[in-house]
Amino acid sequence: MPSSFSSIQRSTILEGMATKDLDVLVIGGGITGAGIALDAETRGMSTGLIEMNDFASGTSSKSTKLVHGGLRYLKQFEINEVSEIGKERAIVYENAPHVTTPVWMLLPTIQGGTFNRLTLAMGLTVYDSLAKVKKNERHSILNKKQTIEKEPLLDRNKVKGGGYYVEYRTDDARLTLEAIKESVRHGTCAVNYTKAEDFLYKNNKVIGVRVVDQQTGKNHEIHAKKIINATGPWVDTLREKDESNKGKHLHLTKGVHITIDGKRFPLKQALYFDAPDGRLIFAIPRERKVYIGTTDTDYFSDKSNVQMTCKDRDYLLSAVNSIFANMKLETSDVESSWAGLRPLVHEEGKDPSEISRKDEIFSSSSGLISIAGGKLTGYRKMAERVVNLAVKELKKENKITYSKCKTLNVCLSGGKVGGSLGFKNFIYNKIQKGTTLGLTFSEAERLVKRYGSNIDQLYRIIQTNGEEAAYYSLTKEIFSMVVYGIEEEMTVTPSDFFIRRSGSMFFHIDWVEKWKTAVIDCMSHRLHWTVEMKKRKEEDLEKNIKAATIPIQD
Numbered sequence: 001m002p003s004s005f006s007s008i009q010r011s012t013i014l015e016g017m018a019t020k021d022l023d024v025l026v027i028g029g030g031i032t033g034a035g036i037a038l039d040a041e042t043r044g045m046s047t048g049l050i051e052m053n054d055f056a057s058g059t060s061s062k063s064t065k066l067v068h069g070g071l072r073y074l075k076q077f078e079i080n081e082v083s084e085i086g087k088e089r090a091i092v093y094e095n096a097p098h099v100t101t102p103v104w105m106l107l108p109t110i111q112g113g114t115f116n117r118l119t120l121a122m123g124l125t126v127y128d129s130l131a132k133v134k135k136n137e138r139h140s141i142l143n144k145k146q147t148i149e150k151e152p153l154l155d156r157n158k159v160k161g162g163g164y165y166v167e168y169r170t171d172d173a174r175l176t177l178e179a180i181k182e183s184v185r186h187g188t189c190a191v192n193y194t195k196a197e198d199f200l201y202k203n204n205k206v207i208g209v210r211v212v213d214q215q216t217g218k219n220h221e222i223h224a225k226k227i228i229n230a231t232g233p234w235v236d237t238l239r240e241k242d243e244s245n246k247g248k249h250l251h252l253t254k255g256v257h258i259t260i261d262g263k264r265f266p267l268k269q270a271l272y273f274d275a276p277d278g279r280l281i282f283a284i285p286r287e288r289k290v291y292i293g294t295t296d297t298d299y300f301s302d303k304s305n306v307q308m309t310c311k312d313r314d315y316l317l318s319a320v321n322s323i324f325a326n327m328k329l330e331t332s333d334v335e336s337s338w339a340g341l342r343p344l345v346h347e348e349g350k351d352p353s354e355i356s357r358k359d360e361i362f363s364s365s366s367g368l369i370s371i372a373g374g375k376l377t378g379y380r381k382m383a384e385r386v387v388n389l390a391v392k393e394l395k396k397e398n399k400i401t402y403s404k405c406k407t408l409n410v411c412l413s414g415g416k417v418g419g420s421l422g423f424k425n426f427i428y429n430k431i432q433k434g435t436t437l438g439l440t441f442s443e444a445e446r447l448v449k450r451y452g453s454n455i456d457q458l459y460r461i462i463q464t465n466g467e468e469a470a471y472y473s474l475t476k477e478i479f480s481m482v483v484y485g486i487e488e489e490m491t492v493t494p495s496d497f498f499i500r501r502s503g504s505m506f507f508h509i510d511w512v513e514k515w516k517t518a519v520i521d522c523m524s525h526r527l528h529w530t531v532e533m534k535k536r537k538e539e540d541l542e543k544n545i546k547a548a549t550i551p552i553q554d
């Protein structure tokens with residue numbers, strides 16, 4: 001039975017969860033928790049998921065937004081890792097082509113850089129083979145002239161040649177949401193703004209969680225046979241509550257990205273280039289902007305308030321200016337930014353960039369299962385490993401048997417577009433339909449590309465209530481996104497909408513400024529906010545705009 005994922009039903013869903021005895025309760029609504037919920041639910045386990053903030057509000061909306069094989073990890077001889085996540089790229093793409101797009105990446109070689117022509121050719125050949133890269137996506141090695149032709153902005157005095165290979169660009173927050181929505185469609189109860197405060201025990205075994213609804217302050221108890229801690233950077237915080245934070249622990253490192261307008265930095269080619277300190281940095285064109293990242297520095301401060309500092313910003317700007325000699329980007333060119341934490345498993349004596357990105361599962365004597373590390377790209381395989389363990393333990397403890405992992409062929413919500421090959425045609429047909437509803441070609445195109453096979457639900461909103469858009473001074477496109485977000489994606493606050501449902505906070509800050517009053521009015525009306533509630537949500541949005549646009553002093 002599909003559950004609801006409407007923010008209007010949020011309290012009811014949470015109260016309903018508290019009356020059940022679930023098979024699995026997942027704590028954490030990032031990509032790791034999303035994958036676990038989908039895996040468990042599709043094996044027939046009754047599953048719940050709670051998230052203390054908004055879904056994907058942790059690291060899963062702050063990544064480089066690539067579904068990638070991790071070419072860099074070949075240097076650390078992490079062969080199995082590269083092989084597994086390399087192959088997963090193709091699966092993520094096939095199951096969710098609307099949130100995953102192949103992009104050709106150029107890796108220029110420079111004197112004293114990470115790779116020379118020979119090591120790059122070897123690396124990319126091994127990579128193609130390990131990741132079983134499709135024929136039409138295999139790499140080529142370019143000479144200097146070909147490299148400069150691909151990206152004329154590069155400093156021709158520095159560049160010696162390059163490697164040309166395919167990665168996949170994604171929208172990390174929407175990938176997470178689509179996985180949760182699919183899990184909900186199969187029956188999972190998922191709620192945001194619900195924090196796990198304490199564990200409940202019986203005979204020293206964890207049997208549930210006391211949660212607090214962050215919107216109402218109400219307490220609830222949720223019971224489950226297996227509790228899975230998928231809280232990313234907060235994994236050790238919950239292990240401490242379980243008194244099981246012993247042995248291995250997390251090592252948090254911060255990664256920052258900045259966005260520059262495409263007119264100021266007219267990059268035409270996605271790049272992976274050497275910074276002066278020998279680290280590799282991405283510069284990726286996207287929606288008329290270019291984003292650049294990332295930094296990688298140890299982090300010990302507040303996990304819920306991670307921001308770009310002036311030093312982070314200056315580091316990224318100088319990395320770009322070092323290889324694009326004539327760009328001379330300045331601090332005033334930075335339009336927006338985001339900063340996230342890598343929940344890495346600590347390795348003694350290693351620098352942040354050298355620590356393995358491998359995932360690791362911790363089992364406590366109370367029965368709590370925790371998972372940390374890993375990458376967005378490998379979320380499906382991580383989930384499979386965790387749920388396999390839960391299934392094994394449930395069989396031993398309760399004599400219940402569940403099936404094997406089924407997610408290999410499960411399309412994420414919005415992904416039923418005829419596979420990666422059928423998506424182009426799908427887009428074409430649905431744009432035609434959108435234009436008959438009064439949308440411009442570009443509006444319809446943006447909607448179809450973002451929502452994939454869920455587009456008909458947005459079109460239905462336009463057909464039935466589209467006239468309401470004018471009342472809020474919204475376009476039909478934005479109105480349908482807001483209403484769909486409330487009814488089908490549990491959008492609770494304007495920040496949820498501008499950061500994680502539409503991605504505009506990081507890529508179109510001017511769009512946020514232009515539409516925020518109208519969107520807040522529409523949400524306030526539909527969600528029946530009091531004056532006080534509306535004010536709090538406006539303040540929260542302003543705080544987030546400030547965090548994205550103004551760096552903090554080091």
Ligand code: FAD
Nearest residue numbers: 028030031032052058059060063064066196232255376377
């Ligand atoms: P999170 O996304 O942080 O989710 C954990 C969630 O748990 C949070 O939303 C949090 O609010 C919630 N939570 C915490 N405590 C509680 C509680 N008590 N109760 C309820 N909920 C709670 N990977 C890639 O594959 N490709 C990339 O391009 C890439 N780039 C990256 C760039 C950077 C800068 C960083 C930092 C990481 C990058 N990664 C990338 C790695 C990837 O983003 C992470 O591995 C992944 O997002 C981690 O997801 P998660 O679900 O484990 O953690």
